[in-house]
Amino acid sequence: MKTPLYRQIQASLKEKITSGFYPEGGLIPSENDLCTEFNATRMTVRQALNELVKEGYITRQHGKGSIVSAIRKSLGLLSLKGWTEVVGASDRHGKTVILENPNIKKIEEPIFKHLLDVESHAEFIFLKRLRFVEDTPVMLEETYIPNEELPNFTTEPFVEGSLFRTLFMKYQIDVNGMTQEVRAISADKAVANLLKLKVKSPVLHILRRYSTSKEGFYLYSSIYCDTEKFAISSFN
Amino acid sequence: MKTPLYRQIQASLKEKITSGFYPEGGLIPSENDLCTEFNATRMTVRQALNELVKEGYITRQHGKGSIVSAIRKSLGLLSLKGWTEVVGASDRHGKTVILENPNIKKIEEPIFKHLLDVESHAEFIFLKRLRFVEDTPVMLEETYIPNEELPNFTTEPFVEGSLFRTLFMKYQIDVNGMTQEVRAISADKAVANLLKLKVKSPVLHILRRYSTSKEGFYLYSSIYCDTEKFAISSFN
DNA sequence: TACTCCTACTTGTCTATACAAGTGGCATTC
DNA sequence: GAATGCCACTTGTATAGACAAGTAGGAGTA
Numbered sequence: 001m002k003t004p005l006y007r008q009i010q011a012s013l014k015e016k017i018t019s020g021f022y023p024e025g026g027l028i029p030s031e032n033d034l035c036t037e038f039n040a041t042r043m044t045v046r047q048a049l050n051e052l053v054k055e056g057y058i059t060r061q062h063g064k065g066s067i068v069s070a071i072r073k074s075l076g077l078l079s080l081k082g083w084t085e086v087v088g089a090s091d092r093h094g095k096t097v098i099l100e101n102p103n104i105k106k107i108e109e110p111i112f113k114h115l116l117d118v119e120s121h122a123e124f125i126f127l128k129r130l131r132f133v134e135d136t137p138v139m140l141e142e143t144y145i146p147n148e149e150l151p152n153f154t155t156e157p158f159v160e161g162s163l164f165r166t167l168f169m170k171y172q173i174d175v176n177g178m179t180q181e182v183r184a185i186s187a188d189k190a191v192a193n194l195l196k197l198k199v200k201s202p203v204l205h206i207l208r209r210y211s212t213s214k215e216g217f218y219l220y221s222s223i224y225c226d227t228e229k230f231a232i233s234s235f236n
Numbered sequence: 237m238k239t240p241l242y243r244q245i246q247a248s249l250k251e252k253i254t255s256g257f258y259p260e261g262g263l264i265p266s267e268n269d270l271c272t273e274f275n276a277t278r279m280t281v282r283q284a285l286n287e288l289v290k291e292g293y294i295t296r297q298h299g300k301g302s303i304v305s306a307i308r309k310s311l312g313l314l315s316l317k318g319w320t321e322v323v324g325a326s327d328r329h330g331k332t333v334i335l336e337n338p339n340i341k342k343i344e345e346p347i348f349k350h351l352l353d354v355e356s357h358a359e360f361i362f363l364k365r366l367r368f369v370e371d372t373p374v375m376l377e378e379t380y381i382p383n384e385e386l387p388n389f390t391t392e393p394f395v396e397g398s399l400f401r402t403l404f405m406k407y408q409i410d411v412n413g414m415t416q417e418v419r420a421i422s423a424d425k426a427v428a429n430l431l432k433l434k435v436k437s438p439v440l441h442i443l444r445r446y447s448t449s450k451e452g453f454y455l456y457s458s459i460y461c462d463t464e465k466f467a468i469s470s471f472n
Numbered sequence: 473t474a475c476t477c478c479t480a481c482t483t484g485t486c487t488a489t490a491c492a493a494g495t496g497g498c499a500t501t502c
Numbered sequence: 503g504a505a506t507g508c509c510a511c512t513t514g515t516a517t518a519g520a521c522a523a524g525t526a527g528g529a530g531t532a
Contacts, residue, residue, distance in 0.1 A: 004515060030482060041517050043279070046483090054290070062483050063524030183463035184420035184438040202420040202438035207467075227419035231443075240485060266512060277487050282513090298513050299494030 009038050009048035017057050017068055018168070027065040028058065055176075095135070096161060099194075100128035102154040104147055123147040124220075125154060127163070130194055137195050138230055144220040167212070174213040181207045187224070195226045204232060245274050245284035253293050253304055254404070263301040264294065291412075331371070332397060335430075336364035338390040340383055359383040360456075361390060363399070366430055373431050374466055380456040403448070410449040417443045423460070431462045440468060 013028060022028050029037065034045045049066055052058045058066045105126035124144040131139040143163065145153075150171055159166040167173040186200040195203065204225035209218050225232060249264060258264050265273065270281045285302055288294045294302045341362035360380040367375040379399065381389075386407055395402045403409040422436040431439065440461035445454050461468060 006515075032482085041519090042483095043518090044516060047515085049483095060483065061525085063481085063526085065482060065525095181467040182418065182440065183467045184440040184461070185463075186438050202422050204418065204420040204440075225420070227421075231417040231419045242485075268512085277489090278513095279488090280486060283485085285513095296513065297495085299496085299511080301495095301512060 005038070005040055006044050006047040006051070009034065009040065009045060010051050012038075013048065013052060014055075014057060017052075022068050024068050026068055028068060030065060095132040097130045097132070098128070099130055100126070102127050105144070125150070133230055136229060138226050140191060140194050140224040142222045146217055146219075148217070172213075173217060175210050175219070176213055177211045179209045179211075191224045195224065197226060197228075201226075201228075203227070241274070241276055242280050242283040242287070245270065245276065245281060246287050248274075249284065249288060250291075250293060253288075258304050260304050262304050264304060266301060331368040333366045333368070334364070335366055336362070338363050341380070361386070369466055372465060374462050376427060376430050376460040378458045382453055382455075384453070408449075409453060411446050411455070412449055413447045415445045415447075427460045431460065433462060433464075437462075437464075439463070 013022075013034075016022050017028075028034075031042050031045050031049070034040075034048075035042055038045065049058065049060065052066075053060060056069055058068055060066045102125050104123050106123060123146075125147050127141075127143040127145065129141045129143070130137055131141065145163075153166075153171075156170075159169045164175050167175065183205045184202055185205045187195065187197050187203045189199050191197075191203060192199045192201060197203070204223075204227050206221070206223040206225065208221040208223065210221070211218055249258075249270075252258050253264075264270075267278050267281050267285070270276075270284075271278055274281065285294065285296065288302075289296060292305055294304055296302045338361050340359050342359060359382075361383050363377075363379040363381065365377045365379070366373055367377065381399075389402075389407075392406075395405045400411050403411065419441045420438055421441045423431065423433050423439045425435055427433075427439060428435045428437060433439070440459075440463050442457070442459040442461065444457040444459065446457070447454055
């Protein structure tokens, strides 16, 4: 048995939560039920459940049970919120426009030099997206994805329009952490035009490296953010 | 026995780590040693150790032992690094200048309205500090601390020059989380002068609410950051 | 009806034990 | 001397139980 039992239980439950088999706000089976289902002891089941708590999938309540988190954070407890979290849950309407269809590129921009751990994979899939809130452009995101073992990635649309969800559902790659640098800069002409700002307006510039469950598989993003109307917030 | 045994073990180890009894980078006693010391079983000791990992006090290595984290994060896994973490560990020399000695104020600034959960405690201790790296001013921080049960706070100097360390050591208040909003703004005259920038330079503006181990005790900070030379980075 | 109490079920804490697997040093061997 | 293999010690995973404490609902009582 290569992967530990508690990891298997954890993965099984995670799958049932993300697929909606256990609905948001509902209870998952009790520890004892899970013990019989997986033929394990309570300590082992609890270890799996504690991992899910850490990842933000469930919360636990003494005397009641384990509750599926209402807002399923696809990034666990990451620093800056993901797009869906900035927009989500409110009545605000979000939209994403792909400016440049996925194509193969190399990272030559020196801006990522701090974040690159090895000297750049041969090739990356490049993705340029503009995100709107209430029909106002607020975020320009340029993403680099390693061009390895991702069949049909550039030809098929995203699952639910989400990159992370696509990686998770179709390629079993789970984004589980990140490193980032945040700066305030003056918008250049290109960025200002896309975000409908005056040139030299202050914008947030974020450089990110996402780590995943796949060894050595990192995503890189360069993000420009208009924080005039909507600030970037983070919790805990 | 009111507090659980594993919490007692956790607190005892935390105290020995923060006091320097277990030096940074060194090993704490093995699980079995801790079992005999506290007269507990390994599962109980492991629960305490896992909590300390979550809080960032130690890392564990299979086959070797539990290592005291080199950079003791006083904020656990918070989003944006604390001052000591931005500067620390490198050869860079940090310095903090208190511009305005601690004095009693009320929060009337509307900028905190999103973060205030109750309508402002009666009074706050106000603190205005300018932080330097390599003799360059990079951060202007205005902090509001509830003026409750903090004897001698305004008259005695900080422990090791650190606010959080003072709260922890002298008042047993542990800062354990935060909520924040990040924006890019143009520096006004006052901020620009202090940070030695041109007026209207882009600066990072961060509004923070720190939560603590003391019920209902929140700190508020407004931070202006020059990110030209030093970006704000965060991990995990 | 309204209240209390009891009970079944849940998670929280804890004991005692076992084997697996990674690390590092010592002793033996070449 | 250098390489190998063994061994002691470490953390990782897992079993099988026990009692405590919080929750919710139903039975019985006022």
